[in-house]
Amino acid sequence: MMNNFEQILLTIERYDTIIIHRHVRPDPDAFGSQYGLKRFIQAKYPHKKVFAVGEMEPSLSFMGTLDDIEDATYENALVIVCDTANAPRIDDTRYSKGETLIKIDHHPPVDQYGDVNYVDTDASSTSEIIYNFIEAIDATQFINRDIASALYLGIVGDTGRFLFNNTTPRTMAIASALLMHDIEHTRLLNQLGEKEPRLMPFQGYVLQHFELEENGFCQVKITQEVLQKFGISSSEASLFVNTIADLKGLKVWVFAVDEGQEIRCRLRSKGIVINDVAADFGGGGHPNASGVSVSNWEIFEDLASQLRAKVQ
Structure with missing residues (x-):
């Protein structure tokens, strides 16, 4: 029987255009999982067109940039929504215009809106799930500095810098693996905490x-x-x-x-x-x-x- 990670991988491989959404009022995990997944797919499948969409949060603009795409881009496209429990909270309502919809999340499953739904409430963050996905499909060799930075910040954000009780031994093991990619975590954490004077x-x-x-x-x-x-x-x-x-x-x-x-x-x-x-x-x-x-x-x-x- 196929598990959800296998199903997600096979679905990604079927599509040439992939559009990644996340929730409104984005936090570090929303961006971390969105950017981390986008960059991973780009690294593993350079021929695919991969977009990250939604409104930018200025305080987190250092994490990456978003794409401005036409409605027509959704035709025959795969849409993946990260870190969003229910459909009304998805940023950019065009998520429903794709051909197939995948939900990847760690919140309690209020609304299973995807054609494929992967929810792990034991994970500290959706960024942790993205790492688990990459590891499960035996593709950690594609993780680069940009992917590692995004996922690390997502995990840091949703664990309160590892202070919250959702921090598990698995969370720390993943953080350790991401630190191996020379991500300059001190600089990133300083940026995450900075506020305008x-x-x-x-x-x-x-x-x-x-x-x-x-x-x-x-x-x-x-x-x-x-x-x-x-x-x-x-x-x-x-x-x-x-x-x-x-x-x-x-x-x-x-x-x-x-x-x-x-x-x-x-x-x-x-x-x-x-x-x-x-x-x-x-x-x-x-x-x-x-x-x-x-x-x-x-x-x-x-x-x-x-x-x-x-x-x-």
């Missing part, structure tokens, strides 16, 4: 306005007025979700940013499952790192109450 006053605001309760629940609320005061975008504000992560006694926190049409809430915890709360409000994600959008601050208070109940 103009954003730092906002960090000061976050550190002065978090609301930590005795039970270990904490909330940070960023209004439109605050964004305007500091002259930053909602996506720039989201870079500071872990600013309070080192607070003593912190167990669960929510970082909420009013984006205008909706309030984007990023949920985090230290070992307490919170993705069920995210799901109750139409969101989702990992047990200890999830996201959800609510329409107003009243609904946010309901969300906060359910999170607060997790630490009672």
